Amino acid sequence: MAARQLVNDPDDFVREALEGLQRAHPGLVRYHEDPAYVVRARQPDKVALVSGGGSGHEPLHTGFVGSGMLDAAVPGAVFASPTAFQIRAAIAAADRGRGVLLIVKNYTGDVLNFRIAAELAADDGIQTRTVLVDDDLATDGQEDGAPGRRGTAAVVAVEKICGAAAENGASLDELTALGERIVSSARTLALALEACTQPGQDRPSFDLPDGEIEFGVGIHGEHGVGRRPYAPVRELVGDLTKPLVAALGLDRGDEVIAIVNGLGATHGLELSVVHRELGGFLDGLGVRIGRALVGSYVTALDMRGCSITLLRADDELLALWDAPVRTPALTW
């Protein structure tokens, strides 16, 4: 028997969810069914930002369409890349003649289909540039030819900060450079307490023995890079944060934007505890959390667990982070 989920038919799952999103936010987003994409209800004259990828990571990316963030988001099937035609249609719908910044998480299918869509868009006379987000430290340092670091929660920072800069009138080149700077200044690590279950399936994507956690997971329900004994939050947060601090070379006096992200089935209270421990850990190093985002933003269906993203901050990034945003899932 399938696990108990609020699903009519797994085949209709994504479409029905997007219809629900539009019904909830008719003033913000418009859902185009075939090919499937979500666009801003009203678009100002500026460089457009388009992102996308497999579904199952909500609110990423469709929840971040709106003023100050994305102009369009392209959802694939659950954990599967959208097709190049979907992406091309979203690019065409978002373009205002000033070019389109594509924000792509580093996964083979996403990279390939966005690259093809960019070529198709070029034939349509639309200029695009791509920022490839690859922040997952768990898949760093693989041998030559491997796909490399996966793209995970840092994509929220790229979408928010580049979105703010685009509203301020930044050019396509300026946005590309800004996006690349964010990517190179951000790293993420995640752990899972429990795997996720695909819509309509009866068992989770992997089993975890009692007393163990999966360390270094991505966002597609796959195994992580290793098992560790379950431990108090304080220790787990230290395990996640130490490698991030080292990879970014953070030192006393540095300032960061922190994203404490739930993977889908983690309660807000747990995430707040994680954030408390992160703050304590960084206080000990003299690293200041300038801004923080705590909640479930980049999920892996109903996985229980969290990721921590640190982004080395400066005045420019903080000002853009603080700029107004109004989307279904992020508003200030």
Add this chain to the structure above:
Amino acid sequence: MDTRAWIERFAAVIDERGTELTELDRRAGDGDYGTNLRSALAKVRANLAADDPRTPGEVFTAVSNAFLHTGGTSGPLFGMWFREFAKGLGDEVSARSLARAAGDAEATVRRLGGAEVGHKTMVDAMVPAAEALAAAAERNADVETALKDAAAAADAGARSTEALLAKRGRASYVGEHARGVTDPGALTVAWFFEAATK
């Protein structure tokens, strides 16, 4: 050269032998290749019926669109491969236009997918086929001869993948398990050119 008949023969071959491709993919990948390919070709047939293309360029555009609407990694790569045939063939098929189209097509797939000859992918059949077409065009061969040469070269290229370890694509995840298994993508390319010669 009736390109629509060529595509319809290709679709018939995939109908007939698609399970062989799935079996190869089951041994060295994730086992859904033949199914995806058949679903792409169902879309090809639907597009041909709906668009009723008149020129080779229009025929290959219908084929390209069908593959680009198919998911996975091979779907979009074949879509872009066929798209160069659509651009290069236009109104008329000659050995010269075929050679140019096949050359642009294999270059596009190599650029997008990052695979080279010897990586055990569709590229192992695409490149020798393009080279054979270029050689035929160079010596002013007719279209039929050029396509026969391409079919033989693609077939040899596909067979060469059997002994290889994969460096790209699905089979690269399974290491030694892929040795001894012909790459289904390369075999598809070989069957495509073979369908032109019948």
